[in-house]
Structure formats: structure tokens, C-alpha cells
Amino acid sequence: MKNVLFMTAQDAETAFYEALEKADLDAMMAVWADDDDIVCVHPGGMRLSGVEQVREAWRQIFAGGTTLRVRLRHLRTAGGMTVAVHSVYEQIAVVGESQARHPVVATNIYMRTEQGWRMFAHHASPAPANPDGDTKRRKVLH
């Protein structure tokens, strides 16, 4: 598993969400750069940095036993030869639950490393219920 080499940022992103759906910790961590500077923010959570913190949080999430299905929408990508920034809405469903969850907006940053493209940062946070039609934003300070 540790020898996976992603040729593109999109390959890494596909593997990231597959690992999330499968709750596969090794597959998840194979997507991340092996770097003290990696950063991960789960919705409503604190910032995690470094491999140890990032892995431990995923371990706890996967240990919860919930099976998730993630549908991605409105992907926007930008970047260059060595870095890619993906912005995406995650529509998350919990297997066994009928109620839809609010969408999550995520910023995913990938970097080209000697081990191929790897995730460098994942920042996910709750988004308005209907990102398609939300023109009336609630008042935010910033």
C-alpha cells in the first residue's frame, strides 16, 4: 500500500475519497504526503498537523464504524507543475440513514513529491444547505 504512486493530483483525490468511503486507514495515509507540514481540518474540528495527528484523527473517524458515501460536486481545480488546489463540495450520505446531510466544502491541496502526487492539506467545513441556489448568505463577519 505504501508504494502507491499517484501520477496526477486527480488520481490522489480519487484515492482519497475511495479510502474515506472504505474507511481504509492505510489507503488514506498513502494519499497523504509523509511530511510534518501536512494539515487537516475536519468539519468543526481543530487543525491537525503532521502525519501522527492526521493519522490518529482518521483512525478515530474510521473506528466509529459509520459507512459514508461521498458525492463530489462543483469541482474547481487550479495549479501548476508541482501543486494543485482542488475546491469541491462533498455531499456526504451515511449508509443506513435516510436523511441527507448538509454539504461540506473542502479545499484540497496536492503537491508533486518524489513519491508522486500526494495530499498536502485538506480543509473541510460545513457549507450552506443549497450551494446551488444560495444567494442570500447569512451575515458573516468574515
Place this chain on the structure above:
Amino acid sequence: MKNVLFMTAQDAETAFYEALEKADLDAMMAVWADDDDIVCVHPGGMRLSGVEQVREAWRQIFAGGTTLRVRLRHLRTAGGMTVAVHSVYEQIAVVGESQARHPVVATNIYMRTEQGWRMFAHHASPAPANPDGDTKRRKVLH
């Protein structure tokens, strides 16, 4: 104002938070890359992309007339010659309000452009009240 050239990502970040505190729209937009692919997520808000959407949201925020003071904590930076990823807690205070606000965690991405270093993405979301001591994360699906 449009001729500002930031020599480092840190210079751009300093200007970003100064513009936020001053509610100076021109100064704010001078920090951002002039690019259709820029992305901005305010806490709890929808994703904004492109100069027009990003500018309009800042205009609305600044039009609210609230004066903010932002103290940055726990900055982590990473990146290379052409891109920088800054992860930071923003402790935001509203001038005239005695109550402290919950911190915000932000991922700021800067890119080196022909016009110097510019902000390419800003993703800000509510963080737990005490990021220093928060070991008991509330259960999150992801």
C-alpha cells in the same frame, strides 16, 4: 493600490489581514490574484470563486460597518518557490464588543505570479473554542 507588489507570501498575508482590519476593499483585492480560479470560503458561507464573487462578498462584509481586530496564532507555513500554504488560527474581536468570538481556522494559499505573491485561496471556518487544549474533539463524520 493596484501596483502593490508583494515580495513574499508573508507580505501578502500581512496585507490581507491589514485590509480586513481596515475594511479596505481596494487593498483587499490587491492581495488577491487577478484570476478566475481564486477561491474564498468565509466561515459558514458558500464557496466563492473568481474575482467578481470574491470582491462582492468582501464589499458586503465591509459595508456592514463592523470593525474587526484579528490576532493570528499558531501559524504554520509550507511551500516552495511558487506556492505557499499558510494555516493559521484567527482570533477575531469586534471593536465595541466585550465578548470574545470563537476562533476561526484558515487555510491561505499564495502563489507567485508576475505581479508578485498573491492570495489564491482563503478557506476559513469556525474552530473549537480552545484550540490549545482541545484534545476531546466532538464526534465528526469526517
